[in-house]
Amino acid sequence: MSSPELTPEQRADAPLLKADAVSIQFGGLKALTDFNLSIHKGDLQGLIGPNGAGKTTAFNVLTGVYTPTSGNVFVCGERVNKRKPHQINRLGLARTFQNIRLFRALTALDNVKVACRAEAFGDAEAHGVAGALTNGTPLPVFVSNLGALVLAGWWKSLFLTPRFMAEERRITERAEHLLEVMGLSHRRDEEARNLPYGEQRRLEIARALGTQPKVLLLDEPAAGMNTREKADLMVLIRKLRDDFSLGILVIEHDMKLVMGICEKITVLDHGETIARGAPEQVRSDRKVIEAYLGDNYLETHGGAA
């Protein structure tokens, strides 16, 4: 459903992503309460909090995996509360997952081509699988790999028209470019499952970029990475924001990374927003230290406000 109250001009000025008093409840559990967020082009924001605070739930509500119990989610000014994940993806929202969800038996290149193809052709099956890819509808491995093959366009290749061949070249070039951006060109023809963990995470980001998002949601992108990989990732995330003119929201437990790259951080605890602000503000907030960072953090990083 669109927002009839917004004029086209207002829609153009609207945040790329907005959560307005969003709550979601599972039975008696309030997983997210009155959650507010605005992401504009060029923003690089963080979402932090202890385990079970509601961070992934927030991503799932924003991307259409869950429908909010109350409140509204807007993407580029469009109200998307009841939209399906693939429809929200087409409006410009892409994500990666806490637990990596690649097409494990496909090559790195084909993983990215699946997403590029969804963007290029925009056909029904492409939407379905790309939506699952980028927004989280869980698909069994077999079904998702089969879907990827359909997306790989084998049936269209039966009619090797010049148009098909030109589009195929364009898609391959785009996918190769995204692999290069993510430092994965040397893995082009390797099966995703054989890539080291840190590279699988980067491949997921390349695939998300394949759908040409305006907003990228990264769920623990540095999980499992070593110190060197994390440092490289920090540089890379900033570069992606700048080069692709994105708004980015990152969930991450690595405080060095979050505090190092995010300009604004929202802190959740038990589904409630307990703090929001610049990194220096958040890290010295007594409630945040008590709920999440701990006094040890305080001792090593300076005094609380």
Ligand SMILES: Nc1ncnc2c1ncn2[C@@H]1O[C@H](COP(=O)(O)OP(=O)(O)OP(=O)(O)O)[C@@H](O)[C@H]1O
């Ligand atoms: N589909 C669901 N059904 C019931 N409860 C759920 C569902 N999804 C999430 N929850 C609950 O909501 C709460 C928030 O979970 P969530 O995964 O969002 O936390 P998180 O902040 O992402 O934690 P972590 O840092 O461990 O990933 C938890 O208590 C979780 O068990």
